[in-house]
Amino acid sequence: MRALLCRAWGAVDGLEVAESDAPRPGPGQVLIEVRATAVNYADAIMVGGTYQTKPPLPFSPGLETAGTVLAIGEGVTRVAPGDRVMALLHYGGMAEQALADAADTWRIPDGMGWRDAAAFPVAYFSSDVALRWAGRLEAGETLLVLGAAGGVGLTAVEIGKAMGARVIAAASTAEKLAAARDHGADELINYASEDLKTRMREVTGERGADVCFDPVGGDLFDAALSSLGWGGRYVHVGFVGGVPQVPANRLLVKNRAALGSALRYYRWHAPDKLATSVAALLGWYGEGRLRPLVTHELPLERGVEALQLLTQRRAHGRVLVVPGAPL
Template identity: 50%
Template sequence: MAKALLCKGFGPPESLVLEEVETLPLGTGEVRVAIKAAALNFADTLIIEGKYQEKPPFPFTPGMECAGVVTELSEGVRHLRVGQRVMALSAKGAFREETVVEAGAVLPIPDGMDFATAAGFPVAYGTSHLALTDRAQLQAGETLLVLGASGGVGLTAVEIGKAMGARVIAAASSPEKLSVARDHGADEVIDYAAEDLKARLKELAPKGVDVVFDPVGGDYFDAALRNMAWCGRIITIGYAAGRIPQVPANLLLVKNCAVLGLFWGAYRKHNPQRLGQSLMELLAMWGRGKLRPHVSHALPITDYAQAFHLLSGRKAAGKVVLTLV
């Protein structure tokens, strides 16, 4: 038996329950991991409320990524060993004391990286990396606008964009959040709670923005689209503002720009090789000191409701992580 956070019906975080459940069976090509930390993502807040594009059958355990120690390997798994510290993408849910994952979704944690940092590494960095490399094809010297720049995904886009040689403009909703973005490499900042985003962009990028990284949507997407440079690219990641924007096709024509989507989770199905390659590239960047993951809150799993509210209420900068003893 092992404790797991269960969603038995769509609702707020308080509707979740922490219960003892049967341990998961170990299948062919799988690894059993004793979880030490598991990170929240904005998608988790949508999943438990029934607002995500995927709706698992009840009861289910939320959580997409975790870090811990390998306790058991199925026959044929060669790249891992029992006792090894690992990070993993968990299709069966990460908010539990132990889980079983496909061996291909497990990576060793590099020396010097703690469990909380490792737990929040794959999804946020992986999303930003594939968005800026594969989809936007960001080039050195281009101007990159990151909306929601202090969030779990946005902050990684600031770091990766800077590492790729872009001029990074970070936009967020408070001076405190923008201070974090500056500390992680932003060249310019915009407080869109106090400043007009469209007007400030015209000041900071008179010729327009080459690439927009947008996990927010709503009015911020609209303002960014109207400030695109010739041949600019806007990457839609998510809709934290609540409104899914509608794209006026005439603006795409006039500006010769493109709106591209990035659903990182779909790479596991459609291009797992590229997903793994991307994560290895990111770990190499971390090893060279190019990335500095930021965990703003690490809470025990018993405080799961507080953790969810920190994320959904946009009160966190960087990642929110649940810890397990």
């Protein structure tokens, strides 16, 4: 099969398309013929060799996929050959075939096309577990989303609205903010041209936000923490802008909490909570309340370019890599 291969740790431009042995499903595994795989920022971190998972070289990046089940391993009853599925992967989605654990595989509902299915698992699942279980976001509360047009950011905007929150979307360009507005954001802040702390005070008054969803970190952290009101919850999802250090005194004075949320650990430590999140998400999708935004669909040969859209901060919504016929 053809695969986008990482042969050495480094920048994503070192990846190349080459022939590779097709994987075989072991016990509890599912072999999927890939229709489309969404690119995640974490793919670039994995290729750089600094992600939590460091696969043996060579490997293909790709943390999720949508496709058709080709074969199942011993003991798999959750899906069957021929099923259309979406799946979370350890890696390997940017290839013509990929292996998933059966437990991380979901049948694609009728009425959900390949495009939406490919864009769905990592972004929506991650944002939902972060807001539902870590942030404990409630209807009527105010949610600040940083990086609000990115992969997880835009889904956090939609999920925040579906949960009944007032959503403040913060991003770096007018185009990204327009996407957040289109997906339900109530208020917009351009943190490249406006002072986040000042604008948050204008938008929320003395009350501040109840929850901050942060996939960015870095320089935005200080202002975002200051913008949390009494009892506010700061949810760390990622740190593309740098790893922030949390000053405990500023948590104490307003009874704030700072929490981490990583989808991968829900898969292993709280599968019941993840199942609740997935059921809620698919319910909202069926009601038309979630609308995955796919802005690019590139063939496997342009996989490096797909990843660079994220690493160069040029993407919004989801970027898909399509190994076979266009969707």
